[in-house]
Structure formats: structure tokens, C-alpha cells
Amino acid sequence: MNSAIRIAIALLAVVVLAALPWFGSDVIVQFGISTLLLAVLAQGWNIIGGYTGYPSFGNSTFFGLGAYGVAVAMVQWNMPFWVGMVFGAAMAVCFAILLGLPVLRLKGHYFAIATLALAQVVAAIVSNIPLFGQNIGLVLPPLNNDAMFYELSLALLLMATLTVWWLTRSRFGFGLIAIRENEEGAAVMGVNTTLYKVMAFALSGLFSSLAGGIQAYWITFLDPASAFDISLNVKMIIMAVFGGPGTVLGPIVGAVVLSAVSEVLSSEVTNAAGLFFGIVVVAAVVLMPRGLADIVHHFRKSGWRYFVQNIRAHRI
Amino acid sequence: MSVAGKSTDGALLRVSGLGAGYGGMPVLHSVSLEVRPAEIVAVVGSNGAGKTTLLRALSRVIAATGQIEFKGRDLVPLTPDQAFAAGLVQVPEGRQLFDRMTVEDNLLMAADRRSDKAVALEDLRRMYALFPRLGERRRQLAGSMSGGEQQMCAMARALMARPILLAIDEMSLGLAPVVVEQLMEVLARIRDEGVTVLLVEQDVHLALSAADRGYVMETGRIVHEGAAKDLIDDPAVRKAYLGL
Numbered sequence: 001m002n003s004a005i006r007i008a009i010a011l012l013a014v015v016v017l018a019a020l021p022w023f024g025s026d027v028i029v030q031f032g033i034s035t036l037l038l039a040v041l042a043q044g045w046n047i048i049g050g051y052t053g054y055p056s057f058g059n060s061t062f063f064g065l066g067a068y069g070v071a072v073a074m075v076q077w078n079m080p081f082w083v084g085m086v087f088g089a090a091m092a093v094c095f096a097i098l099l100g101l102p103v104l105r106l107k108g109h110y111f112a113i114a115t116l117a118l119a120q121v122v123a124a125i126v127s128n129i130p131l132f133g134q135n136i137g138l139v140l141p142p143l144n145n146d147a148m149f150y151e152l153s154l155a156l157l158l159m160a161t162l163t164v165w166w167l168t169r170s171r172f173g174f175g176l177i178a179i180r181e182n183e184e185g186a187a188v189m190g191v192n193t194t195l196y197k198v199m200a201f202a203l204s205g206l207f208s209s210l211a212g213g214i215q216a217y218w219i220t221f222l223d224p225a226s227a228f229d230i231s232l233n234v235k236m237i238i239m240a241v242f243g244g245p246g247t248v249l250g251p252i253v254g255a256v257v258l259s260a261v262s263e264v265l266s267s268e269v270t271n272a273a274g275l276f277f278g279i280v281v282v283a284a285v286v287l288m289p290r291g292l293a294d295i296v297h298h299f300r301k302s303g304w305r306y307f308v309q310n311i312r313a314h315r316i
Numbered sequence: 317m318s319v320a321g322k323s324t325d326g327a328l329l330r331v332s333g334l335g336a337g338y339g340g341m342p343v344l345h346s347v348s349l350e351v352r353p354a355e356i357v358a359v360v361g362s363n364g365a366g367k368t369t370l371l372r373a374l375s376r377v378i379a380a381t382g383q384i385e386f387k388g389r390d391l392v393p394l395t396p397d398q399a400f401a402a403g404l405v406q407v408p409e410g411r412q413l414f415d416r417m418t419v420e421d422n423l424l425m426a427a428d429r430r431s432d433k434a435v436a437l438e439d440l441r442r443m444y445a446l447f448p449r450l451g452e453r454r455r456q457l458a459g460s461m462s463g464g465e466q467q468m469c470a471m472a473r474a475l476m477a478r479p480i481l482l483a484i485d486e487m488s489l490g491l492a493p494v495v496v497e498q499l500m501e502v503l504a505r506i507r508d509e510g511v512t513v514l515l516v517e518q519d520v521h522l523a524l525s526a527a528d529r530g531y532v533m534e535t536g537r538i539v540h541e542g543a544a545k546d547l548i549d550d551p552a553v554r555k556a557y558l559g560l
Contacts, residue, residue: 174421177417178417178425181413181416181417182415185411187396187397188377188405189400189405189425189426189474189477190396192395193396194395
């Protein structure tokens, strides 16, 4: 496939998706908004986790800060929505830079654990600040316009995806992949590893916080427990890894497929939905540990043997 | 210091009183050495003598005290990427390739030091001429090649940065003699093209027979120095390292 056809298909997909609120039902549009926001989160995580190789559990913290940015600006200061988005994004980016400097010195599990603690700490701090509504939370002015939230989420996902696409072709993105593959090798090859890692963390935080801002205005209620929910971080990792971390489209496909699976399960087998979702995730890890994107590359060559090879390779 | 100032004439790299270590544990004790333009200098010594630590300190990967004067500029306050930008490029121990990137991407990674894309492609062609094996395997993942090919890839990657001083750590480690011989020929060729080489080796005989001058390290100190051919004949060196 040459690039002109690829671009045409991508544009067509965007146009069809953008037109969805005009022909889809309310339920579909609402499903669309939450899926798009999850896809933005997975794509944001992809920058730090997929490309740079740092498994961040701090992205739900950025999401929460973005949500609070909008809530505080609109409820406490009576400012318009977009000011809240800017405020939330600024908080998240500053937080990512200040925290990234010490925390990004850690690697692998240590980095994961350090960032895991973040959400808890920030939630505890927020519940003690009157401006942030303490434990009680904040109620935003309702806006009954799902079509707008949908288009906003789609635009944000488009922005995040274009950013990731740019990463695959830019020197900056090349440096991030080099850090993931071999950090010391990257350092001796002239990559300013600290700067690159902090920038990747901040970029990842930027998209997470913007998703949080849209979510807050859409749901119209915010408290520390829902804003800094660590299971949201787990979700974005599962989605990114399911689709293929370190690829442009993988996290989006992962978010859409898993959202759909979880939606169907929770309406079909209400009580046991969690159980079945767990089975899907375990099967994915066993059969395709490198995500859907890897299947696309290898299935043509090895066929069904691809799955057998994966099971063997991991001695399960 | 006045004496030191004088001897800078002609030296590309002048290290004096260099100390470095890991955590609170010092490894290098007041190391001093000099590398002049377009020569191959070997630093030899047994396992644990501090050779790798010396290179890591020079390329600023670990903290160091003392002076590292490169082209008349002190490297000690710099970061690894700044040392790289100044032209001191390392082929690190264990190669440290980007395993899941192709050979070509590994090489292009280092072309960062210049921004001209046409020049980078021209350099790429030069590397494939220097190491034909890499040309054959340019689309292969670096981690899937043999040890010798990986070492070629690591050297080509460093050369892509057009180094002024190329510092190579344990080039011969774990490689077949025939491959080592090829790599040595490449070293001689790039030296003739004006690249200065600092070769750190455990294989004392190999290093000293290729080098112009040499330093012998022991427990973090320089214990002998001189012209490479004199060191090979030095009874103490022969006894300690060559088993003769």
C-alpha cells in the first residue's frame, strides 16, 4: 500500500468517526466518548511506556490533575472551560517535570512502584485543600451536549496520535526508542537522556490531563477517589499493551476492542463481567504478549503457529 | 600547573589527577595520561584494573574528579551528550547496541551529531564500504547478529558520529581471532584518516602491537607508560601480562 492510499483511508476513517453523532444513538455516542478518552489515555501512556520503556503508573495522576484544573477553574473561579483545560494541563506538565527529574532515575519495577505511590499521595493532598473541594468533591455546571464532548475527544485523540506518529519519524522519538532499547548506549551516543525522558513524561502527562479535563466537564462531578483512580492507570496500560505498545495505532485498537468487549460483557453477563474480562486479558498475554500489532506483522508468515510459538516461548 | 599548561601543546586529550568510582568506592586514583592527534593509544591491564571505569569517566557517564582536557576544554562539568557533541565518542563495553532496532537505524542514531541528512547518508555508505558485512545486514535487527558483527555495528555506529577521539572498550572480547584481525585493520585505516583512537584492552599483546603508545594500569593507577614497542619488550610487562 502506498502512502497516498493510507492517508486517504485515515482521512476517511476520521470523517466517518466525526460524523457519528449525526447518525449514532445516544448510547453509541456516550460509548464513543468514553472509548475515545480511554484511547487518548492509552496513547498518552504509549509515549512514556511504549516508546520510552518506562512503565508509568503516574498517568492517572495527570488525568486527575487535568480534571481538577477544569473543575477548579469553572466552579471556584467561574472561568470558561478552556481556561480550565490550560490550567489543568499546566499543573500536569509542571508536576511531570518536577517529579520526573528524580523518579525517572529509577528503572523498570522501581519506576513503576514509585509512580504508583503518586496517585495515592496526590489524592491525599487534594482531599485536604479547600480550593479543590476537599473530600466532598466539586460539582460542575452541567452541559447537555454529548456531540460536542464527542468531537472534542476525537480531536484530542487525533492530536495525540499525530504526536505519536511524529515521534516515529523525528529525532526526538528516535532518541526515546534508543533509551528504551539501551539507555547507556543512548547516553554514549549523544542522547541527553534526562531531558528526553522528562519531555516524554511531560508529553504523556499533557494528553492524560486534557482527557481528564474533558471527562470532568462531561461527568460534571469530581472527587479525589474518582479523579485519582489507580485502576484507570491499569486500564490504559492493558489497552496499550493489548494493542501493541510502541506502535502508532496499537493503543487505539486496543482501547476500542477492549472497551467493546467490556461493554458487551457487562450487558450480557452483568455479574461475571469482570471475570470474563480477566480471561480475555490473560488469553491476550499468553497468546500475543507483544500485542495485536505484532500479530499483524507475524500472522501472515507463521499463521496459527504464531500463538503456539508464543506459548512455548514463555513456557506457560 | 605551569608545567601542565606547557605539555598541552599537541595533546588532544590530557587527563590529570583523574579520580572516579561507584558509590563511595573509589576505583581510579589520580590517573594521568595523554593522547595526541592521530595516534592509537592503548590502555592495558588485567581484569578489575579500572580500564572500563576510566572510559566511562572520560565519556562522562559516571562522576569524576580531576581534569579531563579535550581540545583545550575541560570535560569534567559536562554531561555524556555534551562530551559526545565535543567529539569524544565511545564504543562501550558489551557494545550496548539498540538490539531491536535495525543495523541501519543503529548507525543513523549516531548521526545526531550533525544535522545534515545528505552527509549522514554519505557516511552510511562509507560505513558499509568499511564493513561490508553490515551492508549485507542493514535491515536485520542488531541483536540478532553474531558477536563479531555486533562489534562491527558498534564501531560503525561510533564512527557515524565522526569522532575526533574514538574510545573503544574491550574490542576483542569474545571474538574470533580472524574477526579481531579485521577490526584491527579498520582501526589502522581510520587512524590514517585522522581519527585518534584510545583502545582499552585486556589482550595486552594485541593492543600493544597495534598501538603507537601504551599505558599499563593496575588497581586504578597507571604503572607503566611508553612507546608500545618498548612496553612489549619491557621485562616487567612481559612477565606480568604476557606470561613470558
